[in-house]
Amino acid sequence: MTTDPRSYLYRPDGLDPDSAKRLTAEALQRCDDGELFLQYSATESFGFDDGRLKTADYSTESGFGLRGVSGETTAFAHANELSEAAIRRAAETMTLLDPAKGAPAPPPRGNNRHLYTADNPLGLVSFADKVALCESIDAMARARDPRVAQVSVSLSGSWSVVDIVRPDGFTAMDVRPLVRLNVSIVTELNGRRETGSFGVGGRYLYDRLLDPALIDRAIDEALKQALVNLDSVPAPAGEMQVLLGPGWPGVLLHEAIGHGLEGDFNRKGTSAFSGRIGERVGAPGVTVIDDGSIGERRGSLSIDDEGTPTQENILIEDGILKGYIHDRLNARLMGVEPTGNGRRQSYAHAPMPRMTNTFMKGGNDDPAELLSRMKSGIFAKSFGGGQVDIVSGKFVFSCTEAYRVENGRLGAPIKGATLIGDGPTVLTKVLGIGNDFALDEGVGMCGKAGQSVPAGVGQPTLLIEGLTVGGTAA
Incomplete structure (x- = not known):
């Protein structure tokens, strides 16, 4: 017998x-907008390192966030208690708002679409089987190559039930699963150690991660990256052509361009893209999309955290800036429709405009032909961390796997390469767009204003005229 997800939020002895x-x-009778956001979540994680289980965590949490909006002002209160008394106490915060002068904002449009299963992944595979999965990955990785010195495996999952209640009577519920597997391998040769990693995940159940073919690929990819880095030489420095690989390198696009297209920064005029709708901001062929409606993707949501259905949002089309991504507050103040991008980390946070799955669409160029065009530069296949300044659009990214390119051919792998540039400029320097578009494997996390949410990225192979490469070569 399946338990009704609503029973995790509403109980006879509670709310x-x-x-x-x-x-x-x-509570919200004097407000323009707002909602009661109820949430129950269960999370677990396993960390397998040095041949044994090092950590195993499980926790559950429930609570609510009550938000009222009047004009540009927001009042927000939250509690980890689902009761009438706690909501009444939170409602006292709403009295600090000036009464709204306009008509209440209309509710989101209804939505019966479900982009992922409502089943709870945490209880469908036993604790012993999850540990056995980590053990088998460790053993298989060590058996692959004698140079494997260390293997780390992490497995995590969560299940969240949310209900959004508005003062106009609108309600919307969503049940959200999320799982993730990461494999990290350290190889050693002649005293030198290098690391490679691979991760995969999405809004589905653990059985997808138990697929032997997927496990083999995870080990192979992490090991290959670690072995490649064993042969790496110091990265060159200077401005040069850069070829970006498909899929996960779209994280550069996410950081360098995506954050600058979020509605709050543009409403306040603090983004490098503020006031530029209709202008050319990228080379011909550059089309950037944010789409939270792709089934089972890590960054997808059937509805956002304000109850608005997610959708495909064309942000840049053929190099022309078409629009921004919005939550309800910024959309109302800018006179446009919400785009399904009002997101929050949990009930304890107010929503804000956030990306979902952000990517550049593929083009018509053969990736091998793009490589052949390069006289000298680097090929960046995978990235680690990065950061961006929203006002200027300047970014810095570290490469976890990259190669020299000389006369159209891949050369030695390089270590210590960082890519430095600015978002508005990098889009104008795109020389070629590959026909090999790919989304990432499903491991991304996006941070903004102290909140972290799952996100997806993607792109085809891209040839960029000039980025500053910060290297380690003398």
Whole structure:
């Protein structure tokens, strides 16, 4: 017998749905907009390192966030208690708002689409089987190559039930699974150690991660990267052509361009893209999309955290800036429709405009032909961390796997390469767009204003005229 997900939020001895509607209507009667966001979440993680299970965590949490909006001002209160008394206490914060002068904002449009299963991944595979998966990956990786010195495996999952209750009576529920597997391998040769890693995940169940073919690929990819880095030489420095690989390197696009297209920065005029809709901001052929409606993707949501259905949002089309991504507040203040990008880390956070799955569409160029065009530069196949300044668009990214390119051919792998540039400029320097578009494997996390949410990225192979490469070569 399947348990009704609503039972994790509403109980006879706690809060019931009718009371939640009534209390929300009372608390937000003087507001333009707002909602009661109820959430239950269960999370677990396993860390397998040095041939044994090092960590195993499990936790559950429930609570609510009550938000009222009047004009540009937001009042927000939250508690880890689902009760009428706690909501009434939170409602006292709403009285600090000036009464709204305009008509209340209309509710989101209804949505019955479900982009992922409502099943809870955590209880469908036993604790012993999850540990056995980590053990088998460790053993298989060590058996692959005598140069393997260390193997780390992490497995994590979560299941979240949310209900959004508005003062106008609108309600929307979503049940969200999420799983992830990461494999990291350290290889050693002649006293030198290098690391390679691979991760995969999405809004589905653990059985997908138990697929032997996927496990083999995870080990092979992590090992290959670690072995390549054993042969790496110091990276060159200077401005040069850069070829970016497909898939995960789209994280550069996410950081360098995506954050600058979020509505709050543009409403306040602090983004490098502020006030530029209709202008050319990229080379012909550059089309950038944010789409939270792709089934089972890590960054996808059936509805955002304000109840708005997610959708495909064309941000840049053929190099022309078409629009931004919005939550309800920024959309209303900018006179446009919400785009399904109001996201929050949990019930304890107010929503803000956030990316979902952000990617550049593929083009018509053969990736091998793009490589052959390069006289001298680097090929960046995979990235580690990066950071961006929203106002200027300047970014810095470290490469975890990269190669020299000389006369159209891949040369030696390089170590210590960082890519430095700015988002608005990098889009104008795109010389070629590959026909090999790919989304990432499903491991991305996006940080903004102290909140972290799952996100997806993607792109085809891209040839860029000039980026500054910060290297380690003398």
